[in-house]
Amino acid sequence: MFVPSFSLLSLGPIINRWKRLVGWAVGLAALVSLVVSLLLPNIYRSTAIFIPTNPQAADPDRLLEDNAQVRGKLELGGRAEDLDRVISIGESQPVAELIIKKFDLYRHYKVGPPGDDDHDNAVLKEFSDNLGIVHNDRDAIELTFMDKDKNLAANVANAMVHVIDSVNQQLTFENRRTVLDLHRKRYEFLNTNFERSRRELVKARRHYGIYGLEMQGRYMAKQIIETEAALRKAEGGGGDVAGLRRALRGLTRADGGNVINLERFVQGADSLNMFANRVADLGSRLVSARATYESAELTLKGRISSIYKVQKAYPATRKSKPFRSLIVLGSMLVTFALSVAFITLLEFYRHNRPDAAQPA
Template identity: 75%
Template sequence: MSAPSFSLVGLGPIINRWKYLVAGAVALAAVVSIVVALLLPNVYRSTAIFIPTNPQTADPDRLLEENAQLRNKLELSGRAEDLDRVITIGESQPVAELIIRKFDLYRHYEAGAPGDDKTDNFVLKEFSDNLSIVHNERDAIELTFMDKDKKLAAQVANALVQAIDSVNQQLTLENRRKVVDLYRQRYEYLSTSFERSRRELVGARKRYGIFGLEMQGRYMVKQLIETEAALRKAEASGGDVAGLRRALRGLTRADGGNLINLESYVRGTDSLSMFTTRVADLQGRLIGARSAFETAELSLRGHLSSIYVVQKAYPATKKIKPVRWLIVVGSVVLTFVLSVMFIALLELYRRNRPSAARPA
């Protein structure tokens, strides 16, 4: 005789025979899941959103370009390398250890004193599990941190953004310092050259008796014309010819006794013109170099942010987990399904036992 078949249609009578056991298991699961769900702490999530800037636009050499380009010195960057760099910094262990020490997460996670490998690894894993840094579809970075303390979650998220910004700035800080040092050396060199050229110009003015090329040239020409005309009149009328000749000699010859004379003026014109042009050029370059150095030094001390914060993290107003009703419903449904499977297998075993298959 063949063994009796078993089908799902027969589950109804089976469940009915075992209804008290199934009901008891489901009720017990409901009570236990309710207790567990109530004991589970609320977990809150805080999210900060920011966009990295291009670090090259914050360099001192870029800050000194034309005003039209200066307006773009905090140019937002959606480049893959900038986004990857920021995410890598945020997920790095040094940043994690910095935040763990700052907020004393060893005590918060009740892990014990730091220094033990097992404890350190536990805290790092707990921290990493609660942290999420992703690149969203709008080319922004979303940094999320979860914790039982909603205020702490927001504080940690904002501190992480600041730490990422600080480390990201350090990547270009050494280069920026070198650029500022180059501007300082250029300014000092031009300052020394300007002072030396200025002293040479003053010395040449005293030596040649030239204190203003254009006005002095006009004055000398006027005096020469007037003196020579007076001399001619004196020669014709018998006036003070000797005195006018001495005056004319003083105006035309360096040994004539006059500080301002034509001979010195002609001899010193080229030199004074060269010195004046050199000093004017150095003065303009020195003013530009000083402005460049001051701007570069200010940018270095100012610590321009390498990220643009779109949204700071705020304490959450709603928990993210646990979903208590889902825990209770899931536990009840799972217990009911397992109970039905158990009693169905038990009934199947009983029906297929050899002793049950032999005729009486």
């Protein structure tokens, strides 16, 4: 059996013999693809760009360490774990369901009412296909949403950024609550100890009769010196020796009858110094603990954002797809290639039929 060989050079005559059929096929494909492309709705793309920060930057236990550290903690993060966490949150099903419910995408995508598994899967698939969250080469997150309604696309993209920020904050919210509770307990503990130490100091002052160490010490020393000098002078003659002896005993002995006396002053000086230092230390720590607690509470209630928005999403000014000219051109090229393949196989079959292979 004779089998003719085919080459690219032999396609020219074949196409020339079937040019009318190929032309009709390509023209029909162009017409159909043009109609289909005109029926396709315009799709608009809106993109929001943001940079995640380290959520530990807003932890109350680290907020007031010092000003330099605060400035450092409030700077942008861009760590790999922060970027991965934000992308995982954005691609999670709970976030998708929240956005779908917020914008009533069941009705917008015309998939039917919610509650049916097929409808739920259809709207989730449509939403996921239109959503894109990527980490660009500048350590930022680009969140893109596409829709035939350009305003809806921008609103969904901005809402997604807000939800991601809220969920990202919520990841450390309980831990921050625990830390805030620790600050509160520390403040209450210091306040209780401060009040107890202050009462002990007042009690010690009353017990020892000491209300001012420095001034009282100077006054007591002056009185003792003057009394003792007067006693020495009286012992020389012409004075109330017995009275001065009683006065000196009252100034120096605890059993002398004086509330303020040297013996009790010496006994209480060390105790009062210890209590006073204790109260001063607790007072400074209490003021610092109260300031830290109040600032931590304000930080927790303030809900510091965990992301930095570089660019919010705006309604697109031109469509993203479809590319109608490419659709028409592509369909024409595919139809031409399929037509050439078909007529080539047809010619190959005709030349290899048994009756065509027999000699005349």
